[in-house]
Amino acid sequence: MRSFLRQFRCTSCLSFSLLLAAIGAAGQNNETPAASASSSQAPRQPVPPKPPALVDPAGPAISLETSEALFDVAIALNTCGYDQELESSDPLRQRIRDELNQYLQGSAEARDARDRVCTYIAGHRLADSGRDLAQYISLALYLTPPPELTPSVDLTEMPPDSTQVVEILPLLRSFAEAAQLHVIWVANRNAYEEEVNRLHDPLTKMILATNLYLKMPAGGYDGRRFLVVIEPLLAPSQTNARVYGTDYVVVASPVNGSINMQQVRHTYLHYEIEPLLFxxxxxxxxxxxxxxxxxxxxxxxxxxxxxxxxxxxxxxxxxxxxxxxxxxxxxxxxxxxxxxxxxxxxxxxxxxxxxxxxxxxxxxxxxxxxxxxxxxxxxxxxxxxxxxxxxxxxxxxxxxxxxxxxxxxxxxxxxxxxxxxxxxxxxxxASRQLHGLDLAEMKLIKGDKAGAAQLAQAAIDQKSGDPAYADYILGQVALLSGNMDDAQARFGDAVRLSKDPRTLAWAHIYLGRIHDVEEEREQAVAEYKAALTVRDGQADTKQAAEKGLKQPFALPHQADSSDEGTSPAPVKPK
Known part of the structure; x- marks a missing residue:
């Protein structure tokens, strides 16, 4: 590192140290991964993943659902060797399997379609049976109803584990049509509805009791959803619970009108408590x-x-x-x-x-x-x-x-x-696959300056992302590369273009720090004041700007050792 720094002029050396002090460059923190993540370069709020196909934005906050798309995926798994906990499952599971097997005996076309699906499933089987099932559930929750059975969002917005098996969809559509899965679904839909009716009161009782203990109204957060989706064709013990942004989905397999209510309640506690702590x-x-x-x-x-x-x-x-x-x-x-x-x-x-x-x-x-x-x-x-x-x-x-x-x-x-x-x-x-500026942000956190710069510049050239945030990322890359002038220009562009309060506020703050390092106190104060007028509303923004107004930003070797303000990095919101 020392030989590397000697290649720069003094100003460049200061800019490199500034970045290390201000945004916690990779490798400085040897404590824990979380400590490093808490000093993330990116000031913006993460974009929540799009909701699963089952989530109705205009629907009730809490609901009990069935899904024909999940039924098609589950019946395909069952006919291809998914026998886990078959003996302890609801009798409905075996009955549906028998109905499908009876139809398959009389249709060579359906058997061929089934075999192609089974070959795919066998070729993508994971050693962990829980994860193996989970990837198909993730896929099913984002599928439109049959006969389309297509993802309801772009592949880049799908849960990453679901994209590992997304190529099954053409095979699944052919199998569903050849085996007339919709006919089997219709024939058993009343049985599914009966399961929903039997579970309605126990689920309602659990939710009311939980909210009574917490002294909070049920479903009290606008725009958030809690869904319980039942599918008797799955193993009863394998409750799958997912959080997609603000939507909480539990997939459970009922047996004689009963599900693992303890795990459902655990997920519901996440639904109620997480927003308060986040x-x-x-x-x-x-x-x-x-x-x-x-x-x-x-x-x-x-x-x-x-x-x-x-x-x-x-x-x-x-x-x-x-x-x-x-x-x-x-x-x-x-x-x-x-x-x-x-x-x-x-x-x-x-x-x-x-x-x-x-x-x-x-x-x-x-x-x-x-x-x-x-x-x-x-x-x-x-x-x-x-x-x-x-x-x-x-x-x-x-x-x-x-x-x-x-x-x-x-x-x-x-x-x-x-x-x-x-x-x-x-x-x-559920995480989502990173691309564009989100991927650039992650590359910057991991120290890949070239990769981050390439993606940020591509977003500007192709007009495929927020140009202000792209400039913000390029400004940080410039600091890491020892180019103070380019960093100042990039942060200036971010200020000029940004409509996002958080990006705008932190661009002002970094400009203020640069001016402080260059002993341009009057310009620095103006930037810190500008950051406060943006009214980002986040505590770390206000603290950093007010700190800059009280005293000039100091590099670690210049500051008093007792000064905790020498590393005022923006904490990335959870």
Whole structure:
């Protein structure tokens, strides 16, 4: 690195150091992946993935659905060897398989179409049976109804795992037509509707009980959807839950009118709690040291690298422990009209009952802690106070998060004995394939300057993306390359062209820092003031701009070691 820096003039050296200080260049942070991600270069809000085909923007916030597209995919899997948990499935699954087999016996065309589908499925089988099924469910949720069975969004907007098997669609359409799957669907549609009717009351009861505990109205977030999609042709134990932007979808297989309501409820808790914590994501950086303590925990990578995800899951598991149905027969509190001797006996029995329930619920907390969800105990205790208060979770969650003594939680986490095996979360946040400026942003984060610059410049040349954000990315590439003049020009273009408040505000901030480094304080102050007038509304923007107004931006070797403002990187919103 030193020999590299010696090739530049002094101004270029300063620009390179400026970028390292201001936006956390790759390789400087050796703590955790999350710590690096929290210093991301990109200031803009991520674009949420488009909703699955089943989501009706004008429909109810919470619904119970069936899907003929999912039925076609599931019946294809069944006829091609997907027999998992067949014996424990609802009898409807075997009945539909028998109907299809009977038709196939009399149609060579249908058998040929089936064989082509089965050859494809066999050639794309994954070693993990759960992931193997998941890729087809991801695909099915984004398909238009038969006979089209085409993706409802562009392939670039599809969940990445679904695109691994998207080439099955022509084969699936031919099979559906040759085997007359629509006829089988119509013949069994009443049975599906009966399953929906049987599940309506239990699902409603679960949702009402959950919201009663949280003291929040059901479906209280405008524009967000929670869908439960039933498909009896799938294994009953394999509940698939996905989050597509603001839409939460659970695919479950009923057996005799029952589904794994615990996993459905777990997903519903994500639906209710996640928006409340995501809104406070930028304030959770102080919890980042907790990630060091869970490096050896049997957690999925997401929870070991993302403090917000770890916090959310810990809170959800705390709620589940607090509301756990222990199966212990309830002993009601004694009434005052009992005789003294009976009252004392009833008190002892009630106390013993509460102790047993408390021990069972504490065991659930201990299990979650040993699996790496190290804030579960904190939130379990916090919800004890929450239960005695009249405020809703929406009103109380701020105090839970901001009032946390982080040092004590870090100390507690250091003493947790982690188990050797853990459990994966049923909920998967569906990612999307990156392209264009999103891919350029990721390349820049990973240190691929040339790749980021090429994609950003292509977006400008081809007019295929936001030109202001492309200039913003090119400005950062210029800083990394030691070209202060080009960086200043690019950020200036971003200011001139941008209509996005966040990109505009941060372009002003970086221009201010550049002016400060070049000892042009008057121009720097003007840029910081301009950043504040944009009214981006994000705390990190306001903090960085106000910091710049109070004192000139200083490089690490120039600043006082106690100054925490020398690395005021914008935290990418979750």
């Amino acid at each position: 809104a406070r994501a930028s304030s959770m950086d102080r919890l980042l040291p907790l990630l060091k303590s869970v490096r050896e925990a049997p957690l999925d990578y997401t929870f070991r690298s993302d403090i917000v995800a770890l916090t959310i899951e810990s809170m959800i598991r705390a709620v589940e422990a607090r509301t756990l149905d222990t199966g212990i027969p309830e002993v009601k509190a004694p009434t005052p009209d009992l005789r003294r001797v009976d009252l004392e006996r009833a008190d002892r029995e009630r106390t013993a009952y509460l102790q047993k329930v408390g021990a069972a619920r504490q065991q659930a907390v201990d299990t979650a802690m040993s699996q790496g969800y190290v804030l579960t105990q904190y939130f379990y205790d916090a919800f004890g106070s929450f239960e005695r208060d009249s405020a809703s979770l929406k009103e109380s969650i701020g105090e839970m998060v901001y009032g946390m003594d982080v040092e004590s939680q870090i100390s507690r986490a250091k003493h947790v004995q982690f188990s050797k095996t853990g459990t994966s979360d049923v909920v998967t946040h």
